[in-house]
Amino acid sequence: MKKFQNTGNLLYSSIAFLVFIVVWEVFVRSGEIKEYILPAPSAILNEFKNSKDLLLKHSLVTVSETVLGFILGTLIAVLLSLLMSNIKIFRSIFYPFMVLSQTVPIIVIAPLVTIWFGIGIVSKLIVCVLVVFFPITLNLTEGLDSYDRDLEELLMSMNANKLQIFMKLKLPSALVHFFSGLKIAAAYAVMGAVMAEWTGAESGLGIFLTRSMKSFRTAAMFADIAIISAFSILIFIAISLVEKKSIKWNLKG
Amino acid sequence: MKIKVKIENLKKVYTGKKETLEVLRDINIELWENQFVSIIGPSGCGKSTILRILARLEKEFSGNITINGEDIKTSSYRPGYMPQKDLLMPWRTLYKNIVLPLEINGTLKDVEKYDVAGLIREFGLEGFENYYPSEISGGMKQRAGLLRTFLMGSDIMLLDEPFGALDAITRINMQEWLLKILVEHKKSVLFITHDIEEAIFLSDKVYVLSDRPACVIKDLDIEFPRPRSREVLSSHKFLEYKDALLKALL
Numbered sequence: 001m002k003k004f005q006n007t008g009n010l011l012y013s014s015i016a017f018l019v020f021i022v023v024w025e026v027f028v029r030s031g032e033i034k035e036y037i038l039p040a041p042s043a044i045l046n047e048f049k050n051s052k053d054l055l056l057k058h059s060l061v062t063v064s065e066t067v068l069g070f071i072l073g074t075l076i077a078v079l080l081s082l083l084m085s086n087i088k089i090f091r092s093i094f095y096p097f098m099v100l101s102q103t104v105p106i107i108v109i110a111p112l113v114t115i116w117f118g119i120g121i122v123s124k125l126i127v128c129v130l131v132v133f134f135p136i137t138l139n140l141t142e143g144l145d146s147y148d149r150d151l152e153e154l155l156m157s158m159n160a161n162k163l164q165i166f167m168k169l170k171l172p173s174a175l176v177h178f179f180s181g182l183k184i185a186a187a188y189a190v191m192g193a194v195m196a197e198w199t200g201a202e203s204g205l206g207i208f209l210t211r212s213m214k215s216f217r218t219a220a221m222f223a224d225i226a227i228i229s230a231f232s233i234l235i236f237i238a239i240s241l242v243e244k245k246s247i248k249w250n251l252k253g
Numbered sequence: 254m255k256i257k258v259k260i261e262n263l264k265k266v267y268t269g270k271k272e273t274l275e276v277l278r279d280i281n282i283e284l285w286e287n288q289f290v291s292i293i294g295p296s297g298c299g300k301s302t303i304l305r306i307l308a309r310l311e312k313e314f315s316g317n318i319t320i321n322g323e324d325i326k327t328s329s330y331r332p333g334y335m336p337q338k339d340l341l342m343p344w345r346t347l348y349k350n351i352v353l354p355l356e357i358n359g360t361l362k363d364v365e366k367y368d369v370a371g372l373i374r375e376f377g378l379e380g381f382e383n384y385y386p387s388e389i390s391g392g393m394k395q396r397a398g399l400l401r402t403f404l405m406g407s408d409i410m411l412l413d414e415p416f417g418a419l420d421a422i423t424r425i426n427m428q429e430w431l432l433k434i435l436v437e438h439k440k441s442v443l444f445i446t447h448d449i450e451e452a453i454f455l456s457d458k459v460y461v462l463s464d465r466p467a468c469v470i471k472d473l474d475i476e477f478p479r480p481r482s483r484e485v486l487s488s489h490k491f492l493e494y495k496d497a498l499l500k501a502l503l
Binding site for chain 2: 249
């Protein structure tokens with residue numbers, strides 16, 4: 001969160017970005033580089049105009065897969081964390097499996113999921129959930145355990161019950177961790193959706209990317225990538241805004 | 254006068270996996286109504302353990318303890334307890350921190366009854382209700398912690414080195430202020446400190462504990478009249494008290 005704030009002066013980075021685009025444009029034009037190798041920014045912009053409807057159609061598919069998968073994964077992660085932090089036996093049984101699940105790269109699981117659940121949205125959601133739940137569960141579980149033991153004692157001296165200690169101490173203590181988990185997961189979610197599309201889908205930005213690749217429409221690929229990255233940034237910003245709203249005390253300090 | 258806290262033959266042994274650690278050997282302490290009693294002793298001698306037992310954070314001990322005449326093991330009475338650190342929750346505003354005890358015991362809805370606004374004024378925290386702990390000074394944090402302890406609703410206060418982390422000037426101001434507040438609110442205080450002067454200045458009685466395992470090696474009545482001001486700090490009598498306590502400690 002602090003880092004996000006410190007990305008600092010947007011003015012300077014915007015100027016740097018503009019310079020980069022201009023240099024790119026000049027480089028491509030002067031060097032007579034073929035468009036299928038590296039399209040100029042203007043060509044990519046053109047592609048946006050020409051394939052507007054197509055890009056929009058594919059974007060909507062990927063966006064809905066990602067958002068749904070992200071929400072679903074978060075819900076599952078919250079549930080798992082709550083169970084693990086409150087029930088010791090559940091934690092000792094489940095934690096090793098959770099870590100084990102991450103040792104198999106998602107790129108080799110995705111084809112399996114597609115075989116089992118078809119090329120519809122279900123397989124995309126499952127892959128999304130699989131990449132999203134881990135960082136959130138890990139961070140939240142750790143967060144729920146990171147509370148100040150002295151504060152717990154203080155609450156006990158006030159005769160607080162277990163639920164009160166959980167709600168008033170453990171949960172607020174975990175918020176910072178929870179949000180770092182969410183931000184990591186957000187980037188993974190988009191990747192998960194795109195990757196799941198590669199293993200079989202009718203539409204989506206991942207499909208559009210592979211189709212463009214096969215026909216050497218490099219400008220279309222760049223347009224596709226631009227949308228994916230813009231979408232990732234958007235989710236990140238959205239989470240950061242919610243974070244700022246819920247963790248005021250840390251920013252003021 | 255009524256006796257508020259009576260500790261008789263208190264012993265406490267921590268039993269670890271390999272070894273046992275005897276912390277308190279034989280502690281006898283009395284706290285009477287409206288009295289201010291300090292406990293001093295070498296660091297690590299188990300002073301805090303006594304308060305933790307009274308706050309029911311340690312349940313294993315032997316000996317007899319009564320609070321307000323009731324056995325601590327059967328009584329449901331909870332004294333106000335303030336640990337060493339100010340322990341304000343960083344995510345709560347000052348006001349929300351202060352009313353935490355009311356939230357816990359479910360009486361937040363009749364908050365008017367406690368005159369919280371009046372207390373906030375008296376504790377010099379007015380205007381800072383919506384600040385977060387990270388935005389206020391150490392002295393204010395301690396006052397907020399103390400006010401929170403007040404709102405635990407007991408007339409017995411257990412204070413564990415509340416001014417330990419403050420600078421000398423803030424500290425003296427806080428001591429004078431504390432004396433004033435306690436008189437107005439008729440509190441009986443059990444106070445832990447390692448600062449001899451602080452103990453003499455604030456207390457009606459000072460208990461000196463030995464090194465671990467701790468016993469009471471001296472108790473000394475401080476006979477300065479109340480209300481006290483910081484002038485007593487330079488009186489001859491003050492030096493005599495200080496001398497007596499130092500002799501017991503060293």
